[in-house]
Amino acid sequence: TQLLEQSPQFLSIQEGENLTVYCNSSSVFSSLQWYRQEPGEGPVLLVTVVTGGEVKKLKRLTFQFGDARKDSSLHITAAQPGDTGLYLCAGDKAAGNKLTFGGGTRVLVKP
């Protein structure tokens, strides 16, 4: 059982549709990050959320940190083929220097 559970594991949608990816845990995190990874490359940081209830927007991507800092969601509005990739959430439990990653959500946006 992973400390951070992501759902769904795979999501296939048509261009223009909306999607939401969830990252859940029973543990409290001091901060939570979202990464996107493309095939053959390393993950790239999209955003860090640190305050319970925090909402951050990055163009068509909206990230939310749960009030209790145990969960997070990523919402993409009007998805585009360029949004295709593996989305990973990662939590830092103790404001230290180690991250715990979720299992990832593979998103496919069809043109």
Next chain:
Amino acid sequence: NAGVTQTPKFRVLKTGQSMTLLCAQDMNHEYMYWYRQDPGMGLRLIHYSVGEGTTAKGEVPDGYNVSRLKKQNFLLGLESAAPSQTSVYFCAIMRDRVSDTQYFGPGTRLTVL
């Protein structure tokens, strides 16, 4: 990949062979990490280093050793490879404890037969 290189990019080993993966950075960051990525498992931390000459165990350290003799290099060693170590290995760097951004290398795909 933000000045992080990994050598080699691909490798096939036979069970029992040894090898060393090299992570090199040109950003003068203090922290360096080794992860492995398996399908559906996300990334799992193997070992990490908070500065030159220091190393520490992560979540899945068994079967691996590391060294950080120079600040810019972090080596991951497999003394006796096993098929369970077939994976994609990523190195990451972070500037310091205050920074929250890890920069990842392009990965090394290792297959152990």
